[in-house]
Amino acid sequence: MSPVEPDAGAAGPAEKPRHRPSRAPRTPMPERGAAERAQDFDEVALGYTEEMARAEAARCLQCRNATCIEGCPVNIDIKSFIGHIIDGEYEKGVAVLKERNALPAMCGRVCPQEEQCEIACVLAKKGEPVAIGRLERWLGDFDLACELEKRCVPEIAEPTGFRCAIVGSGPAGLACAGELVRLGHKVTIFESLHAPGGVLTYGIPEFRLPKAIVEAEIFMLTEMGVEIVTDAVIGATYTLDELMTEEGYDAVFIGSGAGLPVFLGVPGENLNGVYSANEFLTRVNLMGAYEFPKSDTPVARGRKVAVIGGGNVAMDSARTALRLGAEEVFLVYRRTEDEMPARREEVHHAREEGVEFKMLCSPSEILGRDGFVTGLVATRMALGEPDDSGRRAPVCVMDSEFEIDCDIVIVAVGTRANPLLAQAAPDLERSSRGYVLTDDEGATNIPGVFAGGDIVTGAATVILAMGAGKTSAHAMDRWLAGRSRAV
Amino acid sequence: MFEIVHKRQLSEAVFEMGVRAPRVARKARAGQFFIMRTTDRGERVPFTFSDWSAEGGWIRFIFMRVGKTTHELSHFEVGDSVADVVGPLGIPTHVEDVGRIAVIGGGVGAAVAYPVARAMADAGNEVTVVLGARNEDLLILREEFEALPLKELLVVTDDGSAGEKGLVTAPLKRLAEAGEIDHAMAIGPAIMMKFCAATAKEHDVPCVVSLNPIMVDGTGMCGACRVSVGGETKFGCVDGPDFDGWEVDFEELMSRQRVYVDDERAADADYSRGCSCHQ
Numbered sequence: 031m032s033p034v035e036p037d038a039g040a041a042g043p044a045e046k047p048r049h050r051p052s053r054a055p056r057t058p059m060p061e062r063g064a065a066e067r068a069q070d071f072d073e074v075a076l077g078y079t080e081e082m083a084r085a086e087a088a089r090c091l092q093c094r095n096a097t098c099i100e101g102c103p104v105n106i107d108i109k110s111f112i113g114h115i116i117d118g119e120y121e122k123g124v125a126v127l128k129e130r131n132a133l134p135a136m137c138g139r140v141c142p143q144e145e146q147c148e149i150a151c152v153l154a155k156k157g158e159p160v161a162i163g164r165l166e167r168w169l170g171d172f173d174l175a176c177e178l179e180k181r182c183v184p185e186i187a188e189p190t191g192f193r194c195a196i197v198g199s200g201p202a203g204l205a206c207a208g209e210l211v212r213l214g215h216k217v218t219i220f221e222s223l224h225a226p227g228g229v230l231t232y233g234i235p236e237f238r239l240p241k242a243i244v245e246a247e248i249f250m251l252t253e254m255g256v257e258i259v260t261d262a263v264i265g266a267t268y269t270l271d272e273l274m275t276e277e278g279y280d281a282v283f284i285g286s287g288a289g290l291p292v293f294l295g296v297p298g299e300n301l302n303g304v305y306s307a308n309e310f311l312t313r314v315n316l317m318g319a320y321e322f323p324k325s326d327t328p329v330a331r332g333r334k335v336a337v338i339g340g341g342n343v344a345m346d347s348a349r350t351a352l353r354l355g356a357e358e359v360f361l362v363y364r365r366t367e368d369e370m371p372a373r374r375e376e377v378h379h380a381r382e383e384g385v386e387f388k389m390l391c392s393p394s395e396i397l398g399r400d401g402f403v404t405g406l407v408a409t410r411m412a413l414g415e416p417d418d419s420g421r422r423a424p425v426c427v428m429d430s431e432f433e434i435d436c437d438i439v440i441v442a443v444g445t446r447a448n449p450l451l452a453q454a455a456p457d458l459e460r461s462s463r464g465y466v467l468t469d470d471e472g473a474t475n476i477p478g479v480f481a482g483g484d485i486v487t488g489a490a491t492v493i494l495a496m497g498a499g500k501t502s503a504h505a506m507d508r509w510l511a512g513r514s515r516a517v
Numbered sequence: 518m519f520e521i522v523h524k525r526q527l528s529e530a531v532f533e534m535g536v537r538a539p540r541v542a543r544k545a546r547a548g549q550f551f552i553m554r555t556t557d558r559g560e561r562v563p564f565t566f567s568d569w570s571a572e573g574g575w576i577r578f579i580f581m582r583v584g585k586t587t588h589e590l591s592h593f594e595v596g597d598s599v600a601d602v603v604g605p606l607g608i609p610t611h612v613e614d615v616g617r618i619a620v621i622g623g624g625v626g627a628a629v630a631y632p633v634a635r636a637m638a639d640a641g642n643e644v645t646v647v648l649g650a651r652n653e654d655l656l657i658l659r660e661e662f663e664a665l666p667l668k669e670l671l672v673v674t675d676d677g678s679a680g681e682k683g684l685v686t687a688p689l690k691r692l693a694e695a696g697e698i699d700h701a702m703a704i705g706p707a708i709m710m711k712f713c714a715a716t717a718k719e720h721d722v723p724c725v726v727s728l729n730p731i732m733v734d735g736t737g738m739c740g741a742c743r744v745s746v747g748g749e750t751k752f753g754c755v756d757g758p759d760f761d762g763w764e765v766d767f768e769e770l771m772s773r774q775r776v777y778v779d780d781e782r783a784a785d786a787d788y789s790r791g792c793s794c795h796q
Contacts, residue, residue, distance in 0.1 A: 224601040261603040289738040302776040309739035323787050326560040328780035401772035448737050
């Protein structure tokens, strides 16, 4: 191959006019006002219009060496899809996205682009990177707005005859399924709940990720041939071994997530009105408790709600509590806002909507009367030396206890590995904390069994789980290819 | 969708139902439960198996009409379908030959006691069943228990309308005092299990209880079902539902079971307005 510039040849098709990047500032995302949106569960960020998308895409420098692509955990050809928006060839842009990511409308909404692709954008050096996430969302929504037959369905390889089982229909499982089905394998996803999507369905609220978007993108996977079996708990309904033997699957991917909520271990934690964020969000998002009694599942609607934690799940819980009608919502976090793991955008949205931040506070007891929460006791903290996470460790300030009046406490301090997995596969090697041990490509100690996402890494992000699912899908494909040669 | 293949009214408000769910029936064991949603808008409610057939592909459970979901379910007929059935969930009751065991089933809890007593008898135990209810009308599965190879079936009702008058703790106390049992297992309302465990403990008889906390997912994901056992927080769904009755904090369990009482009442009142049945 000679290193000839593709656009240097004079005999090629008619040359496109050279892209001249716009110098305009980053195009803002239209949002609903804080006062209005905090009253309901409709989506906060409204998305770009076509004009806005074109204007934002025009800011892209179309760098020869596009560093943004390196920043994406699934290596989407960002330069190329933005180039297609610039040219007004939206279907081609969607096709580029879907080469790498079956769920662009979702990722465009929930990926932390500011620390992935956008931070790698050349324009980020001046503080105004191209809004890659918003453009991805716009293309994803553009595709879903098309008639079904006009939507982009990636090309599917010749059937291989292999059958793959996927445990869990969250981001890792969906991404793995999308990839395997494209490679020509038959894919069945087993989901323990009654609806697919995992955290996308039960965890992330409607106002941040509308369930219609989740359903539509999952539907597109089923259009590609992915089968989804709900109400099937691996470890209960089937064991892993049964999937590989009786059920006849050639390879299995475990993407069951880190589903077990962690509690604080303080007195009063089992009082009525203390929720894990998982329970609170599941009741509201998956079970539709915000429409009770139209839906059958209730949720306690607090007057004063204290949310413990500083991550995205804590922000989601606090903003959900506001929408359920709480007069006051406090976020209780033991470090400061600078150390919060939540996305800046989520922190900003929560604050705008009226969530009150109580920083450098650590709950030491939950108070109650007649079995119900009445408040919590917190201790003031100060920041000491950096700990293992590199963040400055909070240390207690002596004799600084004070009370916070509240009737609901939501604990959003993380999750652990679910013990059901041990029942699913006693022979599967796990860490002391219950996470599955794998090599870099997701292979476990059991031949043909792969794993990825939170069940391997502990709680992380949607896109990292998707990246792990995709990596495993290719490793599974190679493993299966090796098997067919051996036969 | 899961088809209803059996329905039998056991008393004014108690129903036995069978659902076609071959995947679940294949794996069911005594003491385990499943989660059901009646409709698309339904809540996820745990029911413990009262019976199942792996060959027949069905599972059975018994419920009392107490709130909207059970009210609605009581109107489902054979041939109708419920939206979701998932399971079997929870750790099966530990069954081995421990010698002489009393299995106490109170109220609808008798439904769960039935497969437990059967499994215990099959394992070679000498099984005495104490079957209790508020009155004769609410006494369930008597004939089924009579058909099991038990040492004895003792029937107790609060009002004396069937069997002995009183509470299930009376025969339990006698059995324990006489040294006729080595183990006990109590399944019923929390208050009954509390007193059974206390009675057994007085006589140094180990007593396992099958707890029925509120659940959402039933797979360890939400923690709604947490119970205090020996001062530690456990999840009813994945660590239970069976626990050491001596160690369970029943007051906390009862308090937690009541958390949505007002909501449940409101939902059932709302449902009943549009419901054709007369209560």
